Amino acid sequence: MQCEMCGTEGKLFKTEVEGTVMVLCRDCSKFGRVVAEIRPTERVKKIPLNAQDEAQAEKPIAKLQKNARKEIMQGLCSGYQDKIRNRRTELGLKQNELAIKIAEKESIVQKVESGQFRPPIRLARKFERALRIRIVEEMVDEHEKDYKAKKETLTIGDMMDIKKP
Ligand SMILES: [Zn+2]
Secondary structure (H helix, E strand, O other), X not given: OEOOOOOOEOOEEEEEEOOEEEEEEOOHHHHOEEEEEEOOHHHHHHHHHHHHHHHHHHHHHHHHHHHHHHHEEEEEOOOHHXXXXXXXXXXXXXXXXXXXXXOOOHHHXXXXXXXXXXXXXXXXXXXXXXXOOXXXXXXXXXXXXXXXXXXXXXXXXXXXXXXXO
């Protein structure tokens, strides 16, 4: 809302000037008789609007971070133990030699290869590095898609090339 006389924004007063009621700023109201102070209702309305805009601007970021954590799941691919054994044999490594490479006990290698022990991701990564294979799968929850998830799907898709038939 603006002063009807000079266009100034700010505190306005309903002012009677020569029999006409006008909405005027403090300065212009001196030309007449102030009837009432006008509360800047328009501004009051704008505040929640802006607050909403800000909330909407911030929301997707928070949502994305939450989703990103939730959507990426890591797991061992099926037949990971065979992949490890086959690759180890291919490289001409014995179980104890592979164990040294990954700084684990030979029994760990034995158990992992026989499927008795399902290695945690961190250990599986060691096998991956030592043997240059891919046994950890990263999956994206398909139910909650957003652009960030799509972006990550691409990256994961690239990484999973090896696993494709
Ligand atoms: Zn004015």
